[in-house]
Every structure is written in structure tokens, then in C-alpha cells.
Amino acid sequence: MDMKNWTTGTQCVAKKEHCKPKAGEILYHKGDVLTLVGPGTRKGEYRARHNTTGVEGLVSGSNLREREALRIDPKLSLMPWFHGKISGLQAVSKLKPTEDGLFLVRESVRHPGDFVLCVCFSQKVFHYHVIFQNNKLSIDNKEFFYNLIDMIEFYSRSQGALATVLLKHKKKEGTKSAESKLLKSGWLLDLSKLTLGEILGQGEFGAVFEGEYAGQRVAVKNIKCDVTAQAFLEETSVMTNLHHKNLVQLLGVILHNGLHIVTELMTKGNLVNYLRTRGRFAVSVTQLLRFALDVCEGMEHLECKKLLHRDLAGRNILVSEDTVAKISDFGLAKVSSTATDNSKLPVKWTAPEALKSKKFSTQSDVWSYGVLLWEIFSFGRQPYPKMSVRDVRERVDQGYRMDPPDECPPHVYSIMSSCWETEPKKRPAFHKLRDTLEKELGKLHA
Incomplete structure (x- = not known):
């Protein structure tokens, strides 16, 4: 798309660092999201508002790319590492060539409804049975998770009871990782910038919290169940296409404890x-x-x-x-x-x-x-x-x-x-x- 045609309200992602702004310019880092609020003073320049700091200033169009809307794509999965019902032997053949930290999750053939985490380490594949009790999942009865997304996220950060930390997922054929797609298109937000406040309401799918994201007051819908979170991915893709003063604006999503959908906060309720x-x-x-x-x-x-x-x-x-x-x-x-x-x-x-x-x-x-x-x-x-x-x-x-x-x-x-x-x-x-x-x-x- 030609830079000159961007309209007010277009959201853009910074392609490079801009840490030493001149007078009137805006400071931003690579990957930051900016909303264009009008034309700048020179050709190819815009006035923009930083989505997280709220600061307004000038920015050169050549440093930006338009934030892509997500297409509704049935292949987009929050769990590209989940292979459904396959046997231990099938899992082993899928994890070839073995490399440390390569993993997948499957549903057990012998115990339908139970999950197994299969991880490669020193040329072997380890099968960890996931125990389900009190509506929570666990591998060792020490760490408990609401869903598989959380469990994988945790073991990608710390080894815990596993032979190795999870480093790379084996993607199920025909799926695309929602996480990498969200990241690439600029809709994945940074968990460390989110603070959750009090609960605003309890829906049938999970809770809605008031919160703050990088200094802006936001509403956060948290969906814990994997299947529902996958369905809400569609709602999110619809929202990435919509920018209008009379539609609640999506700021982005966070993948942690399921799916968090972050929108502007509407303080006066329904x-x-x-x-x-x-x-x-x-x-x-x-x-x-x-x-x-x-x-x-x-x-x-x-x-x-x-x-x-x-x-x-x-x-x-x-x-x-x-x-x-x-x-x-x-x-x-x-x-x-x-x-x-x-x-x-x-x-x-x-x-x-x-x-x-x-x-x-x-x-x-x-x-x-x-x-x-x-x-x-x-x-x-x-x-x-x-x-x-x-x-x-x-x-x-x-x-x-x-x-x-x-x-x-x-x-x-x-x-x-x-x-x-x-x-x-x-x-x-x-x-x-x-x-x-x-x-x-x-x-x-x-």
C-alpha cells in the first residue's frame, strides 16, 4: 500500500528503532504500534499517537508498515503442537530427527481423554502422562495448570520435572501457529506491561478485568478453556479489521493463562x-x-x-x-x-x-x-x-x-x-x- 494513502486511524507497526527523536518527533522502538492521527508537515510524514505511551508526535512513513488485520483462518491454532489422538509410536516418528527440546502433545490412544507430553532429549523421546484432577492438569502433582496452553508456556520457561526445557514445537501438519501470526502482524502484546485490576464481570467464558496496559486503562477478557479460546480467536480476527469511533477498539492479545483479549476500557459500563x-x-x-x-x-x-x-x-x-x-x-x-x-x-x-x-x-x-x-x-x-x-x-x-x-x-x-x-x-x-x-x-x- 502506498504510504501517501494511509488515512487517519490507520494503525502501523514501527519497522526500526527511533530512540533519538528530534523536536516534535515521537520516540518509538521496533515493533511498537502507532495510530496515525493526521498528516505531518512534510511529504511522507505523519502525526501519530503511540498506542502504549499515548504520546503524539511526528513520524516518517518510511519507518512504518501497516498493522495487518488477521484473516479468519481455520488453520490458525493456539495449539499448533497438539496432534490429537496418536499413539506413542506415531509420536516418536513425528519427532524425528530428534533434537533436544523438540516436543508435541497428543491425546492418548489407550486412555482416551488423557494427554501425553512427548519430549526429545539426548536422542530419546520421553512421554509424560498429564494427570487431570480437580479440573486442573499436572505432570508431577507439584505444578498445576488450567489448560495445555499454560502448561506448555510454563515448561518453555522452566524445566521443572522434565528432562529438558521445551524449546521447539513439532507443528501438526496443516496448522499455523497463532502466536507467531499474532506476533508478526503486531497484535501480540507484552505480558510484562499488563497489570490486572479488579474484576468487572464474570461471563460464561471467563472473567473480564479492569487493568492497565503500558499506562492506558484497559478491559481484559480472559478465556481459560483451550477450546473456547480457539473459538475466540475468530472474534479477535474480526476485531483486527475494525477501527471506528463507535466500535470498542481491540488493542491486542496476550497468550498466558489461556487467551487475554485486551480492549479499550469503557468506564461507564453497558x-x-x-x-x-x-x-x-x-x-x-x-x-x-x-x-x-x-x-x-x-x-x-x-x-x-x-x-x-x-x-x-x-x-x-x-x-x-x-x-x-x-x-x-x-x-x-x-x-x-x-x-x-x-x-x-x-x-x-x-x-x-x-x-x-x-x-x-x-x-x-x-x-x-x-x-x-x-x-x-x-x-x-x-x-x-x-x-x-x-x-x-x-x-x-x-x-x-x-x-x-x-x-x-x-x-x-x-x-x-x-x-x-x-x-x-x-x-x-x-x-x-x-x-x-x-x-x-x-x-x-x-
């Missing part, structure tokens, strides 16, 4: 709680419209990237320190249009055609956006109050739609209703919704 705890006396109609517009602009960005969110709801909208609403939780964001598991769908927010025949589209995201607008203007009430999920499914199919929330401006209710057209094609696109909301905001300020 939108539903924000509105419930403040209510109509503290939050003006202008502010409600601003939130609606924030989400609409974020969704318009997903729409132009041909991504679907599929779980757009107030609980997945977070509010920043300066009261900007941003979309989070791209866990279900997919390019494809058929869902796999219907049981987990949030029925009250999901369009009828998506519930019935799993037809997901930008138009089904627009339906959910209508429900989100209702949440915003009812100050965080649960949609379809007093109705069971089953009733909602049946009644909506028969044409039932929610009444406007108390004191909801009529124009806003007509926007909601337009999102709930039975025929998906008749629903407005996000860029049309944005125009309408901007006009509404304009009227209030006229």
Missing part, C-alpha cells in the same frame, strides 16, 4: 445499566438520540465491511468515559448468513426470519437495532415487558409490535416501527437510519 441507574431526569432526549446515532454509525461501519453483528442489544453497547456509546461483543459477528445454534439466540431482539429460517442479514441486524432503540427510549427496560419468550415469538409472527415507550418522541417511534417491517427488504439500511437520526438531532438544536 448502556442498559447506564440508563436504568440515571433515568429520565438525568438523561436528556438529545443524549438518547446521540446514543442511538453512535450505535447506528458503528453498525453502518459493520454494514460496509459486510459483517453482521447478530447480537445487537443494549447489554452489548458500552459507554465510554466521555459518554460515547460503542458496540462490543463481536462474538457472533460473522460474514456468513446462517447461524449454527438456534438455542442461544436472544429471541426478543432477533428478527422473525432469522428465528424461523436462520436467515441473518444486515436487515435482521436492523430489526435488532429497532429493539435497541426501544430499550434506549424506555431507559433500559426489558423489551416486550411481561411477555414470555414463547409469547413474543408467536405474537410477533402474527404481526404484534411493541407500543412506544412513555414520552417517546413520535418521530423516533416511527423509526423503530420501520425497523420492524415484516418484509426484510422494506427495512431501512443503517446509512438511511443515520440520515434520519441526524435530522432529528438537528431539529432539537434548531
Whole structure:
């Protein structure tokens, strides 16, 4: 990509050291990530903000390369050294030619479900049976781990009970190491710069912590289970493609105790709680419209990237320190249009055609956006109050739609209703919704 075409917001990785900055320039080291904030004073120069120090200054474009987005690649594995169910003999033949510290992990053929760590040392292969107890893994009953990723990480640093420290993994054919890919593309963060603070919440996949990364306040989602972490790798790849002021920004990931996904910290929590705890006396109609517009602009960005969110709801909208609403939780964001598991769908927010025949589209995201607008203007009430999920499914199919929330401006209710057209094609696109909301905001300020 030609340097001159980099736009504001592009993230770049430093190709070399720049330790003696001149006046107005920025100090950075090779591998540091910088965000471009505008053009510089000379040709080929940019103003940039250092992602970890937050310092702004000038930088020469020739010292930077664009931070690559990760492609969703099913071959990308957090455990490229895991070979699945193979026998001890097969493992030995895979570890040829033997070199000290070469290793792989396999599932035992004789004891299905048990793992074995196979390590080369002085021309021999040692097979260490991994003991599983109290939901933890161990080789010697002294060191305990939550998962294989942790175990391998530990023994790559210290020998412990093994014949040698683990030096080099034997990659399973057809896999690529997520770690080296993350490192190369500039998304792997440095564990030593992360401090974890208090726990913000406990999700079904693991905990979310408040923390600090190199001086910036961050939120950290920690996923301990290997299988889930692998699935979240997809969410992470989606997020590396997205830079927008109304989407929660991914800063990077750390591989330690499973997977840590590090994002900007949204100090004011989710939108539903924000509105419930403040209510109509503290939050003006202008502010409600601003939130609606924030989400609409974020969704318009997903729409132009041909991504679907599929779980757009107030609980997945977070509010920043300066009261900007941003979309989070791209866990279900997919390019494809058929869902796999219907049981987990949030029925009250999901369009009828998506519930019935799993037809997901930008138009089904627009339906959910209508429900989100209702949440915003009812100050965080649960949609379809007093109705069971089953009733909602049946009644909506028969044409039932929610009444406007108390004191909801009529124009806003007509926007909601337009999102709930039975025929998906008749629903407005996000860029049309944005125009309408901007006009509404304009009227209030006229």
C-alpha cells in the first residue's frame, strides 16, 4: 500500500528503532504500534499517537508498515503442537530427527481423554502422562495448570520435572501457529506491561478485568478453556479489521493463562445499566438520540465491511468515559448468513426470519437495532415487558409490535416501527437510519 494513502486511524507497526527523536518527533522502538492521527508537515510524514505511551508526535512513513488485520483462518491454532489422538509410536516418528527440546502433545490412544507430553532429549523421546484432577492438569502433582496452553508456556520457561526445557514445537501438519501470526502482524502484546485490576464481570467464558496496559486503562477478557479460546480467536480476527469511533477498539492479545483479549476500557459500563441507574431526569432526549446515532454509525461501519453483528442489544453497547456509546461483543459477528445454534439466540431482539429460517442479514441486524432503540427510549427496560419468550415469538409472527415507550418522541417511534417491517427488504439500511437520526438531532438544536 502506498504510504501517501494511509488515512487517519490507520494503525502501523514501527519497522526500526527511533530512540533519538528530534523536536516534535515521537520516540518509538521496533515493533511498537502507532495510530496515525493526521498528516505531518512534510511529504511522507505523519502525526501519530503511540498506542502504549499515548504520546503524539511526528513520524516518517518510511519507518512504518501497516498493522495487518488477521484473516479468519481455520488453520490458525493456539495449539499448533497438539496432534490429537496418536499413539506413542506415531509420536516418536513425528519427532524425528530428534533434537533436544523438540516436543508435541497428543491425546492418548489407550486412555482416551488423557494427554501425553512427548519430549526429545539426548536422542530419546520421553512421554509424560498429564494427570487431570480437580479440573486442573499436572505432570508431577507439584505444578498445576488450567489448560495445555499454560502448561506448555510454563515448561518453555522452566524445566521443572522434565528432562529438558521445551524449546521447539513439532507443528501438526496443516496448522499455523497463532502466536507467531499474532506476533508478526503486531497484535501480540507484552505480558510484562499488563497489570490486572479488579474484576468487572464474570461471563460464561471467563472473567473480564479492569487493568492497565503500558499506562492506558484497559478491559481484559480472559478465556481459560483451550477450546473456547480457539473459538475466540475468530472474534479477535474480526476485531483486527475494525477501527471506528463507535466500535470498542481491540488493542491486542496476550497468550498466558489461556487467551487475554485486551480492549479499550469503557468506564461507564453497558448502556442498559447506564440508563436504568440515571433515568429520565438525568438523561436528556438529545443524549438518547446521540446514543442511538453512535450505535447506528458503528453498525453502518459493520454494514460496509459486510459483517453482521447478530447480537445487537443494549447489554452489548458500552459507554465510554466521555459518554460515547460503542458496540462490543463481536462474538457472533460473522460474514456468513446462517447461524449454527438456534438455542442461544436472544429471541426478543432477533428478527422473525432469522428465528424461523436462520436467515441473518444486515436487515435482521436492523430489526435488532429497532429493539435497541426501544430499550434506549424506555431507559433500559426489558423489551416486550411481561411477555414470555414463547409469547413474543408467536405474537410477533402474527404481526404484534411493541407500543412506544412513555414520552417517546413520535418521530423516533416511527423509526423503530420501520425497523420492524415484516418484509426484510422494506427495512431501512443503517446509512438511511443515520440520515434520519441526524435530522432529528438537528431539529432539537434548531
